[in-house]
Amino acid sequence: MIIAERKPMKELLEMVSNVRRLLVVGCRGCVAVCSAGGDKEVSILSAALRLGVKKAGGEIEIDQDTLVRQCDPEYIDPLNDRASKYDAVLSMACGVGVNFVADRCPDVNVLPALNTTFYGANLSSGEWKEMCAGCGACVLHLTGGLCPVARCAKSLSNGPCGGSQGGKCEINPDVDCVWQKIYDRLSGMDRKEELRQIMPIRDWTTSGHGGPRRRIREDLLP
Amino acid sequence: MRAGSNLENVLRSGAFAVTGELGPPKSGDMEVVRKKARILKGHVDAVNITDCQTAIVRMSSLTAGLIALSEGVEPIMQMTCRDRNRIGMQADILGASALGIKNLLCLTGDHQKFGNHPQAKGVFDMDSIQLLQMVKGMRDDKRFQCGEEIKTGEPRLFLGCAANPFADPFEFRPVRLAKKADAGADFVQTQIIYNIEKFEKFMEMVRDLGVHERCFILAGVTPPKSLGMARYMKKFVPGLDVTDDVIQRLQDAKDQKEEGIDICVDIIRRVREIPGVAGIHVMAIEWEEAVPEIVKRAGLSERPAMQGGEPVLASASSIKEAVEKARKDGRIELEGELEKVKAEAHASRDLLAKEKQKVASEISGLKKQIEEARSMVSRKEAEIGRLTKELQKAKETVVEAGRRGSPVGETTQPALQVRSEGVTSGASCALSHREQQVLSSLNKGLVALKEVLGLSDAQFEAVRRFLEAEFMLQFSTSVRQTMEAPPEGGHLAEEIEPAAEVSAVVPAPEAETVEVEEKPQRPKEVVNLVAQGSVALHSKDYGKAVKAFKKALEIAPDDKKAQEGLEEARNALAKEKEAADKAVKPKEVQGLPPCPDEIDSEEWKRKWVIRFTAMGNVALMKGDYEAAKKEFQKALELDPACEKARAGLHRSENGQDIFVPDVMAEGAVPAPAEEDKEVEEKTQGPAVEKPDREKPAPALEAEEAPAEEVSRSESKVEISAPSGEGVIELDVAPLPKDEPPLEERARGIPEEIYKEPCSGVIQSVTIGDGDKAITVGGESALPFYAFEGEIPNLPRTAFEVLDSAPGEWPECLLRHYADVINDSAAWARKCVNEFGAQAICLSLDSTDPNGANVSSADAAQVARKVIEAVDVPIILWGCGNAEKDTETLREVTSLVENRNICIGPLTDANYRTLGATAMAFQYPVVAATPIDVNLAKQLNILLENLGVHLDHILMDPSIGAVGYGLEYTYSVMERIRLAALTQQDEKLSPPIICNLGREVWKAKETRLPTDAELGDQEKRGVLMEAITASTLLLAGGELAVMRHPKAINLTNVLVEGML
Known part of the structure; x- marks a missing residue:
């Protein structure tokens, strides 16, 4: 599983300092399992941002939503239509999700809410460790x-x-x-x-040192 | 042979190899590497050059390795996988090989987390084993890691690796080493070994795997430089097993460094016995100096001669040699040139002299002609005169004829006039015309001469000018004197005459000519002398010129010409001298400038010896030892017996500064050796200043030291010791004064930074009469803070005397008064006469109604006796029962009304009555309160209201002995004092009296007998009393009432030492 953690509030507040209307979008994939970007975390972050901006004397309108995954087109593409209502979309997915939104939604100003840390396992509640x-x-x-x-x-x-x-x-x-x-x-x-x-x-080409990696399975191609 | 390195040669020869370690600097300073290399050179077979060890950026291993190689030390270049990928590493390997590196130690490298750039991205493209494989492939298969062929110049490297026998898992360590050997390691250096047993086990497993047969094993050792370092390694360096034995040895060692080296040598001896160990690797981290010693003590100092190292860079010494050689060659060449030029100059000078002579003889010929011409001229003048007369006559005749009527004369007259004018003018310039003719013919002759002799323009010009001047001169002074032969050029012609100077002096003779003609009244002799002087001047014989001018002036003191000439000649002489002085430097190799005529050569030489010595001393003072050495050597060359120069040379060679004597005049010579010695002693003076203060041990130390040490003191007081116990020395040596004073030590620091002056003042209270009276208090600074304010009076001590034999005093205290305890007056006298008491405090203990309850009248009698027995101030201290004390003290005052005694204690219970008494007699009183600032203040206010002035009060805040509430007392006293001084609380400003002897000597610790654990009883008691007293004085006490004479002495010494 991809492990991520929320960015510090200070950094996030700076990130949204010029945003009046914000959509916080979670992901029910890995980040929901590692308690970084699921429904619950979306609510918490939205509330925190509202408070934080208000405290700093700003104004912000925040809507929230959580997608099934942010790494599949069918869940992401609808964001395009909703984008006009918002100055920015704060993605609580891993870096894959943020990238994917940026790739597919030209009108969406997508911001990352998380730091994607590693591929790890859940040792016990609240503890994850890199394994791969x-x-x-x-x-x-x-x-x-x-x-x-x-x-x-x-x-x-x-x-x-x-x-x-x-x-x-x-x-x-x-x-x-x-x-x-x-x-x-x-x-x-x-x-x-x-x-x-x-x-x-070792041959490190497969580990990204040979350039961005890509995988194709002919038999599954449309 | 894999690479043919020295290390490989040594190892293959079967010799026990020694390698060292060199950490490159954290800078680009090549000298650091050179210096370390030179330390190790000859003591080791090769040296590891670390590659940014512990991930700290340093000079690269390759570069530092090359520098080491240039110094004749074979490098083992270390290469880690942390900082480069396979591209960078292979590139560096090729470069290293090209530049003569022959050993490569392959390491994974310390993690960047440990270094000074923990944020760096660690590369770790491969690990050390894969690195070995890669380099082996480059060397043996001539292939890059990618498989591509290395067509020519494959790197020939002797490959090494590291092994840590002390890391985990232990059983895997030999296996991992075997992997390294398989991968291509030719040798291995182990982690630092302290735990030899474990290393032996490791080696056993290594041998089982047969690794020692494929790979040379060098055991790593490090001399622990200190206990701290050993502890640090044990605690913090992962994979380093420092044994407790090593720690213990260092802990017990007198000299930890020495012991560190010994530990290392012991380890070397032991690992050498282990089969399979082929050598040692000495890692003296930042302690390279230790390596030669370790190697020597381990019996390994005989290193095989180095083979296989061909430095690409030049070593510092070889560069220096080359430069020196070039310099020397250059100098020789230059000197040769100089000689040649000099010879030429000499030759042309001789030629010139000859020419001068020749010309001079010609001139004398010409002079004759001139003479003839002159006489001819005068003849012609006479003729003209005659003709004029005739003409006149003719005119007259004509006029007369005219008068007779003939007009013819009128036409002739003008014609004749014109003619006669023509003749006169012709006559006056005929001379100069003649002269010019002579000159021009002279010139022509000279030009011809020039061509014949091949003179240079300058030379020619000089000759010409000279002749011209000579000619003019001779001519104008009627050429009477026989012209002296032109001066021999001699030494003066050493320098080639600058043409400009010659031309500058030329106009002078011309002007002179005119003047001489205008002033014929000048005596001939003067004129001649001046002329001689001028000639000498022009021929640069300034000495002669001066003489001539002087003579001229003797005859005619006002002669302007002679004056000017003299001045010019003197200036020229001075200039020449200056030039000669200046010329000394460039000519230093050629010996001395020529000796002037008026000085004999021995004298001249001596002058130069002095001069060189003086210059050497000047250089010494400047710290330029090289220059000084040269000067002294020169002096010694001239006079090998010169002691001063020799002493100077010695100093310059040893880099000693010269001490500058008061007067160091020119020519005054360096201080002779004996004088120097004296001077050195003088300079050491300040360090041993006031030996009389330092010699005796400080008070408390003396107390702790055995008695015999103290007994050296002279004015020893004999005490009859009733028991067989050790006699305690009562005298205490004075403390050294605080020198230099604070103002001096704090110079440069603004006063307000370290001074916090107080605004209040403590009352001063005087007790006693006459010159024995003591005054306490009066200070405007915190206790002993003399630098912040005035402390006019020292804190004092008083001996406590009891009015009856003390019942509970320990024997060790009592024995000092054993002979007088039954007689208070004698007791007091003893205190004063024998122990030098400053004051006596008579405790009227026996009056206590709860004790002996002696009547007030009897007690008063005792008190009277005591008061009459001694003349020092007396404090009368009641038993503490307010009522009884009132009675007793009143009784006493009625007996001794005319003595200024101090009475106490006054408490809130009896202050009224006693205060009134004291007021009546103007006695100072002790106002006692139970350890409380407010109560103390209140009692003072009450007394003041009663009419007792604050300057008649001593406060007794009640005190506790050390261990018995001293700190409580201390803080109360401190608060009282701070209130008085910093808050100007006048009501707390009286001085403080501390009746502490009774507190100390009732403490249990002073009463327990001598035993092994607590030590000597008396010493213990004395220390307790002295410490209590000094502590209370520090808190603000001004008067301490004490019991033991030694404790009192200690306290007094401390006070005097501090103020």
């Missing part, structure tokens, strides 16, 4: 399902660096050393011999 970097060249079968690209501070490929101590990463004692975990896991599965293999230098 979307590098496009998965090696998880070699590492016991634990990703060194996303979860090692230096994205090492061949085992823990000298800063691994007591299962923790040297950059922060709250961060686990993923290579320690990989070692433990493969040891448990009696596979630690596999770690003697040198993982060759």
Whole structure:
């Protein structure tokens, strides 16, 4: 799931300081699940903005809505028709949603309400952790399902660096050393011999360093 | 051989290798690298050049490596994956190889989070193992990482990697090292080893994997520079296992640095024993100086000769050498040129002299001709005179004839007139015409001469001018004197005559000629002398010129010509001297300027020795040691026995400044060595100022020190010690004064910043009579803040004397008064005579109705005796029972009315009666209140209302001993004092008396006997009393009533030391 978090109120208030009529649009996709941009958050943010603008001596009219997803055209395209009523649309989707609105709705002045942070999992209520970097060249079968690209501070490929101590990463004692975990896991599965293999230098083209990525499936094309 | 580096050679030869580490600077300063390299040179086989270690921006590893190489130190270039992707890294690898780098240590790199740019994007295109693979591929397969071929010049690098045996998971560490060896590592340097047991285990596993056979293993060591560093590494550096043993060793060490080196050497010795260890890697972080010592102590200082290092850059020393050589060559060449030119100048000068002589003889020939011409002229003049006469006669005849009627004469007359005019004018200019003819023929001759001799224009011009002048001169003065041979050029012609100067002096003789002609009345001798002077002047023999002019002036003191000439000659002489002085510098290599005639050469040499020495000293003063050295060397060349120059040379070589003596006149010479010594002592003077103050140990220290140290003091007071316990030394050495004074130390800081002057003043109260009277109070500043205001009177101490034998005094206090406890008067006398008491406080304890209840009359008798026994001020202190005290004190006052005693304590219960008594006798009183600012103030007001002046009151705010409420007392006193001084609360302005001895000596701590834990009982008691007293004086107390003589001495010394 894509994890996001709301931008600081100060930044948002600055963003809408010249906006008289605003539409706050949430998304019922990932950001709703990670409690960043669903129905509830849309209401909270709208109320907060009204108060904030008023407190600053401004005036604003805010309408709110939450779309099923902001990454599919059928949900987004109607925004085009509604745009004339608003000075701006504040999207509470991830960066994908904001981009998609901007791509498809030429008349809509779309603003981001969230910072999109990472691909992660929900560890417990209120805690999410990065698990995948979307590098496009998965090696998880070699590492016991634990990703060194996303979860090692230096994205090492061949085992823990000298800063691994007591299962923790040297950059922060709250961060686990993923290579320690990989070692433990493969040891448990009696596979630690596999770690003697040198993982060759990576091809980063798939991870965005080869330019914006795109995927096409011929069989599904209209 | 993979790369043929020195490190590879050493390792392959089987020798135990030593590598070092060099951290490039956080600047572009090449010298830093050079300096560090020079420290390590010869002590290690190769040096790691770190690549922005801990992610802090520094000079790049490649660059610093090349600089190190230029100094003859083989670099191991480190390369991390943090800052460059594969494109940048391969590019740098090619460049490094091209410039002679032969070792590459492949690292992943510290995370940027640890550095000074944590916001940077970490690259980590690959990890260290993949980097090894990539470089190995470039070297062995001649392929870039992408697979493309490297057609020529593949990088030849000896590849290294790092290993941390102390990181987790431990069992995986040898495996990871094996991976690195597989990937291409030729050698490995481990993380810093302190935990040898763990490293041994690691090595065992490494050997099991056979890694040591594929890869040279260098054990990493670091000398801990200090305990702090070791603790820091233990706590904060991830993957560094500093053992408790190391910490302990540093903790116990006297010299931590020494111990650090020893620890490191011990580790080296031990790891060397471990099979598979091929060398050590010494990481002396910012402590490169330690490496040679470590290597030496570890018995590894014999390093194999370096092979394989070919620096691309020149080392600093080689650059310096080249420059020196070029400079030297240039100088030699220039000197050669100079010699040549000089020789030429000499030759032409000789030629010139010859020419002059020749010309002179010609001139004398010409002179004769002129003479002849002159006589001819005079003959002609005579003839003309005769003809004129004849003409006159003829005229007369004609006139006469005319008169006779003939008109013919009229036509002839004008004709004759015209003619005669023509003749006269012709006669007057015939001479100059003749002269000109002579001159022009002379000129022509000279031109011919010039051509024949090949003289330069300037030379020719000089000759011509000279002759011209000579000619004019000779001619105008009737050419009587035999012309002296033109002066030998000699030393004066050293410099080639500037033509301009010659032409400048030329007009003078012409003018002179005219003048001489106009003033024929000048004595001939004078004229001749002046002429001689002028000639000498023109031939630049200024000395001679001066002499001639002087002589002329002797004869004719007013002769203007001679005066002018003398002045000119003198100026010229001075100028020449100046020029000679100036010429000293460029000529310094050629020796001395020529010795003037009037000085003999030895004298001249001596003068120059003095001069060089003086100049050397001047340079020394300026701190220009090089120049000074040169000067002294020159002086020594002339006179190798010159002590002064030698001393100067020594100083200049050691970089010592010269001390400037009071007078450093020119030629006055540097201070001789003995004088210097004296001077040095003098300069050290201020540091050991007032040795008599510093010598004795400070008071409290002395107290803590064993008695024997203090017993050095001279005026020792003998005390009969009844028991066998250690005798306590009562005397206390004075404290050193606070020097320099605050004003001096705070110079440059505005006063208002550190001064907070008070607006109020404390009352001054006087007790006692005559010259023994003491006055306390009167200050307008906080206690001891003498810099903020006036503190006219020192705080004082009083000895407490009891009116009866004390019942509860501990033995260690009592024994000082053992012989007098039953006689208060004797006691008081002892205090004054033996202990130097400033005041006595007689405590009338025995009058206490709850105790012995001695009658007031008896007590008064005792008090009278005491008062009569001593002449110091007396404080009478009642038992504390208001009623009884009133009675007793009244009784006493009736007995001793004429002494200015102080009575107390007055409380709110008895202030009326006692206050009235005191007022009647003008006694000062002690106003006692129980530790409260308001009560103290109230009692003062009541007393004042009664008529007792504030300057007759001493406040007793009730005090507690240290450990027994001292802080409470302190804060109350402080508040009283602040109210008086800063809020001008006059009612709180009387001085404060602190009856503290009784408080201290009833405290438990002064009564417990000597034991191991609490220490000596007496010392303990004395310290408690002295500390209580000094604390209370700091809070504002002016008069402290105390018991133990030593404590009193300590307090007095402290007071005197602080004010």
